[in-house]
Amino acid sequence: MIIDLERFIREERPYWEELEKTLGRIESDVAYRFDLATARRLHYLYERTSTGLSRLSTFASEPELHRYLETLVARAYGEIHEVRGKSHRFAxxxxxxxxxxxxxxxxxxxxxxxxxxxxxxxxxxxxxxxxxxxxxxxxxxxxxxxxxxxxxxxxxxxxxxxxxxxxxxxxxxxxxxxxxxxxxxxxxxxxxxxxxxxxxxxxxxxxxxxxxxxxxxxxxxxxxxxxxxxxxxxxxxxxxxxxxxxxxxxxxxxxxxxxxxxxxxxxxxxxxxxxxxxxxxxxxxxxxxxxxxxxxxxxxxxxxxxxxxxxxxxxxxxxxxxxxxxxxxxxxxxxxxx
Amino acid sequence: MKRRERVNSLSIRTPEGIVFSMMLAGPVTRFLAYIIDVAVQVIVLMIVSYIAGLLGVFTSVLGPTFYEWVYALVMIASFAVPILYAMVLEWLWRGQTVGKRLLRLRVVDENGLRLQFTQVAIRNLLRVVDSLPALYVVGGIACVVSQKGQRLGDFAANTVVIRTPKIAEPNLDHVLSSKYNSLRDYPHIEARLRQRVSPEEAAIALQAVLRRDELDPEARIKVFEEIAAHFKTLAIFPEQATFGTADEQFVRNVVDVLFRKRETTAAAKPDKAGVGTPL
Incomplete structure (x- = not known):
């Protein structure tokens, strides 16, 4: 349960922004390849944001923030849980x-x-x-x-x-x-x-x-x-x-x-x-x-x-x-x- | 046998146990997006034909073979543009064409995974079946009948079309004054109220405040009385916080607590998916 919502947002905001930036980089390049450090960091950010979404889900007062986090989690989920072969450069x-x-x-x-x-x-x-x-x-x-x-x-x-x-x-x-x-x-x-x-x-x-x-x-x-x-x-x-x-x-x-x-x-x-x-x-x-x-x-x-x-x-x-x-x-x- | 009903949103539960949902697009919106896309294709082909017409001027210099080449290219463009238009744009713009972008629609993988080129290609190749016998009758029927609003191409490619509306915050400044809100003096009870109110309850309170002038005076008193009574059961504020406050004012204070932006938060900025971040 989140008691101080403002503090929660203030603390989590940098992580959400970092996740958004990382996703933007991945999505803009069809043939993007992860290095190990990026993959680990992305996974960490995804889990942290998911936890934030979960904690926020009881708050009716933040529909917009909820929707924003849902979008972030959805985008990160697509990248992290994708097990099919990623597009290679076409030969x-x-x-x-x-x-x-x-x-x-x-x-x-x-x-x-x-x-x-x-x-x-x-x-x-x-x-x-x-x-x-x-x-x-x-x-x-x-x-x-x-x-x-x-x-x-x-x-x-x-x-x-x-x-x-x-x-x-x-x-x-x-x-x-x-x-x-x-x-x-x-x-x-x-x-x-x-x-x-x-x-x-x-x-x-x-x-x-x-x-x-x-x-x-x-x-x-x-x-x-x-x-x-x-x-x-x-x-x-x-x-x-x-x-x-x-x-x-x-x-x-x-x-x-x-x-x-x-x-x-x-x-x-x-x-x-x-x-x-x-x-x-x-x-x-x-x-x-x-x-x-x-x-x-x-x-x-x-x-x-x-x-x-x-x-x-x-x-x-x-x-x-x-x-x-x-x-x-x-x-x-x-x-x-x- | 239980009938599978059509749903308006696609919920996905991640292995971590987090649930997120995406709003599905209806057949009418999709058809409108298609009309826009057809218009764009027609414009592209008109431009190609116009350029071909201009190049025809050089026929007398370069010979009739030159014009044959130009004519052949126009023929290939007329064939390729309708097929490749959606395929290329949906791949480059991650599930969007011009029409979908304008109407805030997006093609996504049915399981929330990354959209693959094979999916984009198959869903567009199967347009040939969906468009039978004319005007997307087969695709339209499939879309209406399907639980997730999928045409045959979507079904084969495991894709759905979702809505990505721009989330607009209600403008509360004109309905909520900047007067002193006694509930704000008790942040811990305020936090409890936020936590206990469901989205539906919050929406009812907000709509009541936004539409209060549309109500008859008697109905207005009754509606706010009932809503206030309900919210008072969710979080019990000390008497000093509610003493002398009318029911309508109490509900306005609740809405203020639930929806009003905090001074520390920055202005919203649009993200890639068209959803504004409220930070």
Whole structure:
């Protein structure tokens, strides 16, 4: 119990001010590192202020002082009781070559699930177009996909042999467009995992339906080479990127459902958020590359660029991506530990 | 099954047994902050477009490719600004954007711990779900239904939005005169009174004094009679201290004891969280 409140305030005031100053210093630098002396002093000040708050809590007459001490204690509490890793200076190369591929591998089952969902969608899309040609109008939202594949190929090849490069200069705009559009789709795919993964599953399935429908349409028309030459250079990166975003969405859904875990929902979400962020950041980088390739290579056909070259390029990309995701940052035992 | 009710404040008990609380922000205030943030983003994008328009003048000199680059940058800015705006500001300003700062809101960790970048990023990435189908309908419903007023992004990131109001002291000088207060002659009983009065009781006495002119004369006498009687049971002052003092004057003296600034205390100064220190 405090008998002489004025004296109490007078004596404690320097400690409160010191705590406020220390907190201000820590909060102004995101990467602040404590030395032992500072940590000890901070802990002492925190405990002293907490005691002051506790002693003052019976005093109705000091709501403002009470609130001030509550704020101080809350701020100090956040710093002292934080046991999660503090933000390090971001190391982009280390992140790209170690953190991202390891995160991918650690959650690879979710990735295979996205592959399965997309393949199931593709099978349905392919079957729908095989049995009902009218289904194209519904399954393919883009006008250039709805025309007969033979007509489109003949038209595009003729255009490119007759004219100068009309797309000259639009590559940058095209890259920006494809990047922004696809990244939006990727974020939505991941974000819809917040409804227990269902939104992610629906997007992946519908994406699969569209891919399956287009593939079978061009295959039936005998234009497989054109299709592969058109899709593979950017699709080799773009499609896995969307699948990885889906991987993130399924991880989010799993954390919300709490399958096979004894942790609380809060703990599960805390555990999964760094992985989600790593995956979506990796996806954004992949989509920037895919957007550039789509604008500068995929839209060019024979006779400007031979199909074998485009298919070869796409295949190399796919192999390199697979090698990167499976081998980069791998050290015996480290993946499991991480 | 017991229904979990919505709460207005978030109380945290530290391992040391200290309890502190933070006031939670409501969906309406948060939506207003969002409107301000959207306005800021629109202004930023208008500035970017204006600069792009000015740069277009150089197209004739630098060629059409130059303008393609400018156009592409505008396109990327239109995409990136809405996504990165809140993410960057909340990280740099410790849970605040322009709108939140103006309306004195702050994003904090649900357990009172330090806000991490992953939390800031996830809560902002999941805006895409909260904003479905339009105007934050999903987020708004989640916010109203949730016990702690969390939208889906907050829920996934383990964050809450709190209010950090500037605490204004009641201006007592115009209601409390600088007359002699007989209760001040007994500092030990004065201290006992301060210790025994609950915040609610103190608030009732303060409101009665502040709003005394709004009461009818009869009601005024009755209200102050009841309040004075109650306070007299909490700390018993000697007869000399209360002799000849009307009930209203007694309550004013009590309020003076409870709320009046001491001469030794310095002027309040704002701290980082917008809460004034009364020292």
């Amino acid at each position: 982009p190369l280390r992140w790209a070559y170690r953190t991202f591929p390891r995160t991918f591998r650690r959650n690879v089952m979710a990735f295979w699930l996205t592959v399965g969902i997309t393949l199931a969608g593709s099978a349905l899309g392919g079957a729908a177009v095989s049995f009902d040609v009218q289904a194209k109008d519904i399954l393919m939202p883009f006008p250039h996909l709805q025309i007969d594949p033979r007509e489109r190929v003949a038209e595009e090849e003729k255009e490119q042999s007759d004219k100068e490069d009309e797309r000259q200069g639009t590559k940058v705009v095209g890259t920006s467009f494809y990047f922004t559009h696809n990244t939006q789709v990727a974020i939505t795919t991941l974000g819809l995992g917040a409804i227990w993964g269902l939104g992610t599953i629906i997007i992946l399935f519908m994406n699969g339906v569209m891919i399956g429908a287009v593939t079978l349409d061009y295959f039936n028309a005998g234009e497989t080479t054109f299709l592969v030459g058109w899709l593979l250079p950017h699709g080799a990166i773009e499609i896995p990127a969307i699948l990885i975003a889906g991987q993130g969405g399924l991880l989010l859904g799993k954390a919300l459902i709490g399958w096979d875990s004894r942790l609380s929902i809060k703990a599960r979400l805390r555990a999964v958020t760094p992985d989600l962020l790593t995956l979506i950041a990796g996806v954004a980088i992949m989509l920037a590359w895919a957007g550039f390739i789509e604008a500068s290579l995929s839209q060019y056909h024979e006779p400007v660029i031979p199909y074998w070259l485009k298919i070869g390029f796409g295949t190399v990309e796919l192999v390199l991506l697979a090698l990167f995701l499976t081998l980069s940052g791998r050290k015996r035992g480290l993946d499991e530990e991480a």
